[in-house]
Amino acid sequence: MDDVIYNYIQKQLSEVPMILNRRLSYNGIEFNSKYEFRKLKSMIDSFLNNESEERYFVLPGIRGVGKTTILFQCYEYLLKEKNFNSNDLLYISCETTNFAGESDIEKIIEIYLDKIHNTTPALLDKPVFVFIDEAHFDKNWAMNGKVIFDESPYVFLILTGSSSLHLNYNPDAARRLNILPVMPLNYSEHLNLKYNYRTDIQKDLFDLIFTGEVENAQEKELTIQKELLSLDNYPLNDWNIYLNYGGFPTTFNIKFEDIIVSKSWSIISKVITIDMGNVFNLNKNNQNLTYKTLVYLASQKLGEISHDKLSNYLDCSKTNINNIINTLEKTQLIFHSEAYGGASKKVKKPWKYNFATPSIRNCINKKFGNSAGSQSEYEGILLENQIASNLFNLSNNNVSFDFNVYYDSQKGGVDFIVQKSFGNAIPIESGIDDKTKRQVKKAINKYDADYGIVVSNKTDCIEKRDDMIFIPPKTFSFL
Template identity: 25%
Template structure:
């Protein structure tokens, strides 16, 4: 071992105060939706696998681990059987995975029962996939959770990792979680498990929910500016939140992680590519235009996009369809959080005065919500466009049933004249229902599509309510599942 055992153990004791009977300080009392799934895998794992918690920097992975540890200690698990280590720390990185575990067991003898290993930022350790595979195969008494801010390492080790770990994705805060972490008052809105149930509401129910949601509008617009990173949500001002997002998250990923983990040398090119995506958030990606403007070759640009997606900064949506045409078509790109673009482009609160920028931010926020809510169900997401350039923003494929979503965030009333793409898609695909995400609370209603062969009904739902209910249903659904199991 390069460093002394005493120095390493001093670090480990600092990170593991429960060994001395001390609590973990400064943990929030609220729980995110993914907490209940992680808790289930730790208490009664359905299979002998490790858990990989993936997500962007500063999204709350470490807090989630510490909350899980707190729950184990309160549940009676022997304190010396729980180890937390972060390999972002230089001494632990030097000690290595096996070195840390060896010291743990030399100074903290094992008690009866399973051992729980929580290994943070494991992507900084070379060969971690093989190490984790061996742990799962040969150390049956250990339940292991690892975190990582980058997924290319997972993909590289996919062959050896098949059946060895279960992946949980942690996105930025939903709007519902944002209200919780800021301890903001929430209106007495009814619980909505699925948008489909809203299609049977009466006009009186729509009007009542719209009025109850009115106080949330200002908070929703500030959420678009602050973003869903917990630290950014809690700082005093929007300007400081955007500064933290720009410097502590984006800059560290682009200028440190990309170099340290993936050997990116042309950091300026990568940064320019990301700036281009911020300017075109929610739009179709034109690789020719990107290459022409940034003087980046197509293979290089493709590699940058893969890295940005793998570090959880962007999502790419393919066009809906099949065959060779799809392989040649353009992807649609969403940033991982609505506040990234205004933060990186230094727009500040002025973004709210730009209707186009606000509409893009809402579309990005809504996609994040619907993707986070349903990704675990293996639902495919795409966009749709026909030869007349009529488009549907998001199409979800739910076990063969297509569900379209269109974002129309403007102060104008949204009627059939603004929904030509949605009407064309629903008619062509014989889709019975679709959803239109609007701005105005007075738009909350059901709209019948004339002459539809499937009798299509469109639910117009204000974005503030759509994001609120998606976040709420994700959290309540996870909690109910945990209670049932």
């Protein structure tokens, strides 16, 4: 087995430098970088300048969000800008080594150091960088990485894998590693990657939501609107394309809708059959139930989902449904919000589920159909999912933005209620076309809120009228 791993390592050391251009460009145009690469680049520089000892990073995220591209960008940066020898840069995929019956990160690195550098982790005397894709195929990835971290101050580790990576490590390993979740794209990231356009409006939108101050966000919004109009190759319907298909950078350069749907469905299928099948030991029967569960969730109008109702619909046990839903959440294909209120309400009320990006919901509905009565209603469903995704990603993956997201379980309640610890409730309603502000007004009074927010295409720019703030969907999606 050691020979198989060694042969694979040799293959990677010789081939990866040759395929970088192909993996990091399209039609001769180099891919732009995401925030996670820029963060890792700064940490690499700090390590090389002896300014930081942080050198164990984990990037969890669902398939298709660009994790492998980030690894190759780090590799290229070290090879071409820092002039590292390619033998000091190892990229491996544990999915590939798993097919050979071996996904032990510690053992792979020890073989690499022994055969290529004629040393051990403890005796290594120069920096080497190890990039490990699909690390979740090593069941003990966190501790194996920790062992290497502890044995050598010269090994810099970057691991990517299933979203479950951030759940699958013990406290001892947690003290060593740094987690950088890679999420589906918000509209800011979409514009950066696709058109090389950057904006820093996110913080201003966050301040708008939690303080009610709109001036800074209005100024940034006006600047963005003017700059997008003069942006080369920027189509006027780009945001609509993004809403339907823009969550994954892997679909950027695909022009045909049916191929985008097929590509997106392939991502979903791999999560179910490979990630859920191997990592969570989901058998074939439960994998089939998972497909049906996703189709059911995607086809429903947004609202609370009862596990009892779902188990009856799929003719399976509630225990099975609970397991499938929990596993889907661990992969972060879906996420839930709880009812706003006290502990008893959170326990008694069903949860409300959304997809990681409306691209997933749209892909499933394009493939299997949906129950929306009109195009306007369907667009409203996608918009609510987009808002939920923006809020969920912001609240769960960035320590700078600490708040909780709920849904309003009252009859005729608003779509979302967001709240900082010990802060007032802030009701948010989304809508297409004829949505009114009545629900938000009702929520403001009921929850003693200082103001409410309406995300609607009935406004072209951010407006504040008394205790109501109106935000265009396109602007909100920069959050």
